[in-house]
Structure formats: structure tokens, C-alpha cells
Amino acid sequence: MKYIKFAALAALAPKMVFVASLSLQSAEVHSNEPCLEPLSTPELGQQNELIEPDPCDPGGGGGGGGGPYGPPSTPASITYPAYTNTDSIKVSWAASYGDGYPVSYELYESKNNGGWVNVYTGSFPSRVLNNKTEGKYRYRVLAKNSIFSSSYRYGNYSLINPRQKSNLYLKYPTTMSTLDSQNYQFRTVNSAAKTGLKREYPEGQSSSMNTPEGRFYLGNGFDVVRGSLKETCLDVNHPDFVITQTPASQASTFNISYVNDNRHLAQLLDVSSSAQIGFSSHDIDLGLSGEQERYVNSVSDETYVRYVVKIKNRRESWNLSTPVDAIHPLLVNNVLSPNDDEAKADFRERCGDNYLSGANIGSALYLVFKFSAKAYSYQERENKKAELSLAIGDVFQASGAADSSSSLTETLNRLNVEVRGEQIGGPPGVAAAIALNGSNVVDKYNQFVQDSNSSNWAAVDYSTNNYQRPTVYNAYAHNQIFADYTGNQGPLAQMRRWLDISVQHRERCDLYGGYNKNPPSQCHTSIGEISTAMDSCLNTREWGQCVHPHQYNTGSPTTTAQGTYLLGWLSTNVKKLNEDINTEDWDHHVYRTYLNVDDKTCLKNSQCFLNPYRGSGPGIGKGFHVFNYYYDNPRGGSRSYSTYAGYCARTQVHLDTADGFWGDTTADWEYSVTVEGLCPETEDFLVIP
Incomplete structure (x- = not known):
């Protein structure tokens, strides 16, 4: 009987098992029979079955006694991109709690609603799956210990739509390898600068020829549509290929701007049109460029008030001069061909649409201040916006300096302002430190300004030139030669x-x-x-x-x-959530009797929901306001206020009058209720003209 009680205790409190087992062993409850292999093991389907502790199995973790007596926790989440145009996908999930016992995971995949196939078993909470073909995929994961399994955590569907890449190294082996060799020699003798642009390597290129990630060289090709760097396709050995360095003509700029909308945000953060990715899709999995990252990190819905403080220090200006026939002769002779769409695509695959012809080197810091205005009325929002603007303006000066200010800290705390920093160049880690602790923004800003130097400069501005037609093709239009x-x-x-x-x-x-x-x-x-x-x-x-x-x-x-x-x-x-407000007046009057009041003041339909950030009095944090004009209830009950069905405010009371000739023979409750919420409504997506 004592053994059964111990098993139940172990199931409820595994961390107590070791101590309890020692006390039972000292009382000689266990028999001295030898440890034998069990005839069978529990089936995986018996996930919630608890077993008696086995004195022959120390369990493999968690304090040394009895083994695990229940399953590990189900992974709290599983994430992967909703879409990818590559043949690989990264699946990640939250780690499970094993109460001190080792946990492993099993990841399963279903393609086009087919059966589930195990694609990974191991202890790491993520997996990159390669060589995926076109289709609609779904993933699920469970956690296991030595005996039990958790429930599955399921993810949404992911559309995998791999695009074929042309391997130019198979098509033009001599040309590509020769260009790689010349570019490698060029990079060893020329300066490079850090860049936030993402680099795309040609299919089939040897890794030994790759430019270090995060670096660029003048003359690098540039894909305008993707916003990414390509290989250098110019004749770098020509004597008229010259790079000059001079002091920057515009040393520094500083501004503070209110963000009107996300389009305006992109301009303030110096994000090119090709980098304005607005959702987490395949680009997240492939790796964002610097400008994409600072944009995506700051995109938010219209309920947020945002300001951008930007300082950009330009210290050197790099410019490239090229010969008349700037494109390398090997590409002119072996790849380019007039009115040939395949030739246009091959050239663009390696070289992009144009090339980097200039850059300003220095450092830039972008500070995004934002707070949620969900809890404020329109007028309150405008007042809070003005408060934040004034506090920021008192600290950051046009000279680029920043003064310490307790009023800024107080304003940030009171409005619950989030401060996010993004940087190009400058002392490493400043932006990350600001993102983790917004209260240090002034100190970190000054550190960035003071500690930016030639050892940590990066490219803060770029200029590009279109590829010019080789003179041999002067008889053709530009679009007959290039995509x-x-x-x-x-x-x-x-x-x-x-x-x-x-x-x-x-x-x-x-x-x-x-x-x-x-x-x-x-x-x-x-x-x-x-x-x-x-x-x-x-x-x-x-x-x-x-x-x-x-x-x-x-x-x-x-x-x-x-x-x-x-x-x-x-x-x-994909409906848009729009604000909805409804006010209803209620007037209840009874004479020498009673009335059970049960009023519901609702938003326009059941798809709406009350705003949990709004409300006052009994409706604070629930999305409604009650305004009482007159209340008289001699023998009735207390009034109650609650939400109903998620989109209504419910007001209830038992109105009851007094008995007898001299008593109060009337009961009244005159009041109004205002509900505030949001409703999903059909609204056209706007298209840039």
C-alpha cells in the first residue's frame, strides 16, 4: 500500500522522488528480487499513462531516482515561413520542459495533405530541410523522454515554390572562372567597406572566390529589383578603371521626423523601393539586408505613434571612373547577344541591372521611438504625440549632440515608449544595446557619435550607373542588349x-x-x-x-x-480592422412592482470585438463607459457590469420598489452606455498608380 502511494506522489512531484525513494529503501519496502528485463514497453499511444517507479531504472536525469513519470511539455510553438521560393525551409520550435530529464524531438512533415513522415529526430529545437520540391507543406513536432511523448504542436501551411537558377559555370566555364580569378586579384589590392546590402552569389561559384559577406567594392553589380549585390562585371584591369577617395562634400545630416505612415517610414530609414518587404516571408529565411531589417523591425499598424531620429556622418566619398567600354570583354564576346532574352537573363543573373559607381563612407544611427495609442482617444493621442515630440526635441540637437534629460526618461516611461536603434557602421553593438534597454538611449547615442571612426566606418549612401552598351553594339537600343x-x-x-x-x-x-x-x-x-x-x-x-x-x-x-x-x-x-463606437441610452422606471434589467449595448455585429485598452469606471480595460444620470432602487439589488459575447457591454440590476403606502413606490435607472471596439470590414487594398 505504501508503494502505491509513493507512485502517485512521484507522478505529482517528480523532484521529490529521490528523497522519498531513499526513505522507502531504508524501511526495506522493496524486495530483493533481481532486476529483470520487462516483457513489453509502453506503447507510444499511451501518452498519459503513469507507471510505477522502477528501482532498476535510474531514469537518466532529473535527480537520479526512478526515471520520468510523465511526458515532457508540448512545444509551445512551431514556426516556419509561410512561403519560400528556395528548395529549403527552416523549421523551429520552442524547447520543451523535461523537469530535468533529457528531451528529444520528432519532427513530421506532410506534403499536399498527405500522410505524416518523420523528417528529424534529435535534441535541437530547429531543423533546416533541404531539397524540397514544389508543394504545400505542413509540420508538426512532439517532445519525448525515455518513456513518454508529449502531444503534437502543429504549424500552418507553407507554400514551397523553388525557382530554378541558371548555373553559368556550366554554361560558360572558362569565362566565369577567369572573371572570378581577376576579381579575386582586384579585391586583394583595393579597399572595401562594410555594407548592409545582401549579396547574392551565382549558382555554381566556388566559395573560395566569394567576397566576404557584408563587404562591397565599387564596380560590384547591383540587382535593382531585389536590392542585392552581384558580382563585378567590369574590366577592372583597364587603366581607365580608377577609384578616387575625397572628403565627403556633405559632412553630416541630422533630423527628427514624425512618421505619417509606413511608406513615409521607408523614406526616413533610407530604405530603397526594392527592399520594402512588409511581411515575414522567404526573405526572412534567406537573410535580410540591413535596410530591409531596419524597415521590417519598425513597420507597425496605424495605432502606433512613431518618431525617427536620424544622424548620418559622412567622412569619405568614393567614386569610380570607367573606360568607355566598361564591361569585361569576355562577357561582351561570350554572353551578350542582341535581342537574345537568354543572353539578357544570363548577364543579369551574374551582373545585375547596374553597378555601384560611388559611396559615402561613415556612420549612421536611426532611432525609432514608438508607443501604442490604443488606449487613447484621438485628442489624447495628439496630446501625447506632442509631448513625445517636445521631449525628443529638448534632448537631440541639430548639431548632433544629445543632452541628458530626466524629462525624456520620464516621458518614455509614462507613455511606455519603445526605442529601437539601427546602425550602419559606428561602434559595434550600440543599436542592439538601445533595442534591449531604451532608457540608455542618450548615453548610447553620444557613444555612437564619439566613437565612430575610420576603423568602423561603413557605406551610408550609394550611387549606381547603368551598364552602357559596348561600342560594338552601338547600332542597337539599350533594351536590345540588356534586360x-x-x-x-x-x-x-x-x-x-x-x-x-x-x-x-x-x-x-x-x-x-x-x-x-x-x-x-x-x-x-x-x-x-x-x-x-x-x-x-x-x-x-x-x-x-x-x-x-x-x-x-x-x-x-x-x-x-x-x-x-x-x-x-x-x-x-483580409479585412481591415476599423474603429467602431456605439452609444445607447437606457431609461427604466417601475411603479409598485419590480423589473429585472438586462441591457446589452453592442457593436455593429458579432465579428467585432470590444477594445480592451479603452473604457472607464466599471468598464475600464473592457471597452465600455457607463454614464449614470439617475438611480433610485429602494429594495433592489446591486448593479453589475460585464462584457457579453465579446462585442457587447452587459448591464444588469434587479429594480424593486418599497411596499406600503408610505414607502418609495418607484424605482428608476436612467443611464447610457458607450462601447468602443474594432470591426473587420471589407476595404480595398490601395495600389500605387
Whole structure:
């Protein structure tokens, strides 16, 4: 009987097992029978079954006695991109609690709603899965100890749509290897600077020839649509290929700006149109460029008030002069060919659309101050915005200096302001320290200004030049030689439109989380659809399918029905949360009787929800306000206030009059209720003209 009680105690409190087992052993409760192998082991399906402690099995962890008596915790989350255009995907999950016992994980994959297949077993809480073919994938994970398994944690669907890359090293082996060798020699004798631009390496290139990540050289190619660096395709050995360095003509700039919307934010953060990725898609998995990262980190919904403080110190100006025939002869002779779409695509794959011709070297710091205005009325929001503006302006001066100020700290704390820093060059770690601890912003800002020097400068501005036609092709138009990204209906213009739609998408879907609501499933579905539409603009050979959002219909692979007009589907299904207010007046009067009041003041429909950041009195933090005008209730009960069905305020009371000739023969409650909330409404996505 004592053994059974001990087993139950062990199941409830595993950390007590070791001490309890010692006391039982000293009382000689256990028999002296030899330890034998069990005839069978528990099935995995018996996940919640508890077993008696086995004195022959020390368990393998957690204090040394009896082994695990229950399953580890189910991983709290599982994450992976909703879309990727590569053939690999990274799946990550939250670590499970094993109460001191070793935990391993099993990751399963389902493709196109097929059966579940185990794709990983191990102790690490993430896995990169490679060589994936086109399809719709879903993942689930469970945790295990030596005996039990947790429940599964399931993720959403991911659309994997790998794009084929042309291997120029197989197509032009001598040309590519010769260019790599010359570029390698060029880099060994020329200066480079740090950059936040992402570099894309050609398919098949030897890693030994790669430029160090985070560095650029004047003459590097630049993909305008993707906003990424390509290889150098110029004749770097020509005597007229000259790089000059001079002091910067504009030494430094400083400004403080209120952010009107996310489009304006991109301008303030110096983010190019090709880098304005508004949601977490395949670019997160591949690695963001510096400008993408500082933009994505600061994008938010319209309920936030944001200011940007920016200081940019320019110390050197680098400029490139090139010969008339700037492109390397090997590319002119072996790759370029007039009116040949394949030749255009091959050249662009390696060289991009143009090349870096100049850069300002120095340092830049971007500070984004933001606070949520969900709890404020419009007038309150304007007042708080003015407070923050005044506090920031009192500290940061146009000279670039910053004065310590207790008033700024007090304002940041009172408004619950989040401060995020992003930097280009300058002393390492300053921006990260600000992001972790916004109260240190003034000290870290001054450290950045004082400690920026030539050892930590980076490229803060770029200029580019278009590739010029080789003289041998002077009889042809530019777009007959090179892939043309220009024009109001060209790939760059279309990409801007799709990226702007993606920003609007993020604004709408992220807002749900700001109110502790799960976004609708269409938010997840549509990420893959928008990304698929953008792929045609990213890949040169698909530019024929890079079309205006008004003309785009879903294709294959797809997460909605094929042939759907995507822009219309987005407007209808990814609804925008708009504020809704409703006030109702209530007047209850009874004479020599009673009345049970049960009033409900509601938003316009059941899809709405009360704003948990608003309200006053009994409705504070619940989204409603009650205004009592007259209340007289001689023998009744107490009034109660609550929410109902998530989108209504409920007011209840038992009104009852007094008995007898001399008593109060009336009971009254005259009042009004105002509810504030948000309602998902159909609203068209806006398209850049």
C-alpha cells in the first residue's frame, strides 16, 4: 500500500522522488528480487499513462531516482515561413520542459495533405530541410523522454515554390572562372567597406572566390529589383578603371521626423523601393539586408505613434571612373547577344541591372521611438504625440549632440515608449544595446557619435550607373542588349506595387495580435499568394508574368482556387480592422412592482470585438463607459457590469420598489452606455498608380 502511494506522489512531484525513494529503501519496502528485463514497453499511444517507479531504472536525469513519470511539455510553438521560393525551409520550435530529464524531438512533415513522415529526430529545437520540391507543406513536432511523448504542436501551411537558377559555370566555364580569378586579384589590392546590402552569389561559384559577406567594392553589380549585390562585371584591369577617395562634400545630416505612415517610414530609414518587404516571408529565411531589417523591425499598424531620429556622418566619398567600354570583354564576346532574352537573363543573373559607381563612407544611427495609442482617444493621442515630440526635441540637437534629460526618461516611461536603434557602421553593438534597454538611449547615442571612426566606418549612401552598351553594339537600343527593368509597367514598378500591398497586408494582420486576437486564417494564406506574384518580378526569365496587381490571377502552386483575381480576394478576405463606437441610452422606471434589467449595448455585429485598452469606471480595460444620470432602487439589488459575447457591454440590476403606502413606490435607472471596439470590414487594398 505504501508503494502505491509513493507512485502517485512521484507522478505529482517528480523532484521529490529521490528523497522519498531513499526513505522507502531504508524501511526495506522493496524486495530483493533481481532486476529483470520487462516483457513489453509502453506503447507510444499511451501518452498519459503513469507507471510505477522502477528501482532498476535510474531514469537518466532529473535527480537520479526512478526515471520520468510523465511526458515532457508540448512545444509551445512551431514556426516556419509561410512561403519560400528556395528548395529549403527552416523549421523551429520552442524547447520543451523535461523537469530535468533529457528531451528529444520528432519532427513530421506532410506534403499536399498527405500522410505524416518523420523528417528529424534529435535534441535541437530547429531543423533546416533541404531539397524540397514544389508543394504545400505542413509540420508538426512532439517532445519525448525515455518513456513518454508529449502531444503534437502543429504549424500552418507553407507554400514551397523553388525557382530554378541558371548555373553559368556550366554554361560558360572558362569565362566565369577567369572573371572570378581577376576579381579575386582586384579585391586583394583595393579597399572595401562594410555594407548592409545582401549579396547574392551565382549558382555554381566556388566559395573560395566569394567576397566576404557584408563587404562591397565599387564596380560590384547591383540587382535593382531585389536590392542585392552581384558580382563585378567590369574590366577592372583597364587603366581607365580608377577609384578616387575625397572628403565627403556633405559632412553630416541630422533630423527628427514624425512618421505619417509606413511608406513615409521607408523614406526616413533610407530604405530603397526594392527592399520594402512588409511581411515575414522567404526573405526572412534567406537573410535580410540591413535596410530591409531596419524597415521590417519598425513597420507597425496605424495605432502606433512613431518618431525617427536620424544622424548620418559622412567622412569619405568614393567614386569610380570607367573606360568607355566598361564591361569585361569576355562577357561582351561570350554572353551578350542582341535581342537574345537568354543572353539578357544570363548577364543579369551574374551582373545585375547596374553597378555601384560611388559611396559615402561613415556612420549612421536611426532611432525609432514608438508607443501604442490604443488606449487613447484621438485628442489624447495628439496630446501625447506632442509631448513625445517636445521631449525628443529638448534632448537631440541639430548639431548632433544629445543632452541628458530626466524629462525624456520620464516621458518614455509614462507613455511606455519603445526605442529601437539601427546602425550602419559606428561602434559595434550600440543599436542592439538601445533595442534591449531604451532608457540608455542618450548615453548610447553620444557613444555612437564619439566613437565612430575610420576603423568602423561603413557605406551610408550609394550611387549606381547603368551598364552602357559596348561600342560594338552601338547600332542597337539599350533594351536590345540588356534586360529592361524600367518603365511604369516594368518589373521594378510592378515590384513596388506588390511590396506596397504586402506592407498593407502586414498592417492589417498584425493589428489583430495587438489586441490579443488571432488573425484570420486568410492572413496566413495570402502571404504565399503575394509572394508568388512577386516571384515573377524577381526572376528575369519570368518577367513576362510580372504584371500589375489589377491584372494578376492566381496560378499554380496556389493556396486559393486557381484563376482567382488576387487583389479582389485580398480586399474581401483580409479585412481591415476599423474603429467602431456605439452609444445607447437606457431609461427604466417601475411603479409598485419590480423589473429585472438586462441591457446589452453592442457593436455593429458579432465579428467585432470590444477594445480592451479603452473604457472607464466599471468598464475600464473592457471597452465600455457607463454614464449614470439617475438611480433610485429602494429594495433592489446591486448593479453589475460585464462584457457579453465579446462585442457587447452587459448591464444588469434587479429594480424593486418599497411596499406600503408610505414607502418609495418607484424605482428608476436612467443611464447610457458607450462601447468602443474594432470591426473587420471589407476595404480595398490601395495600389500605387
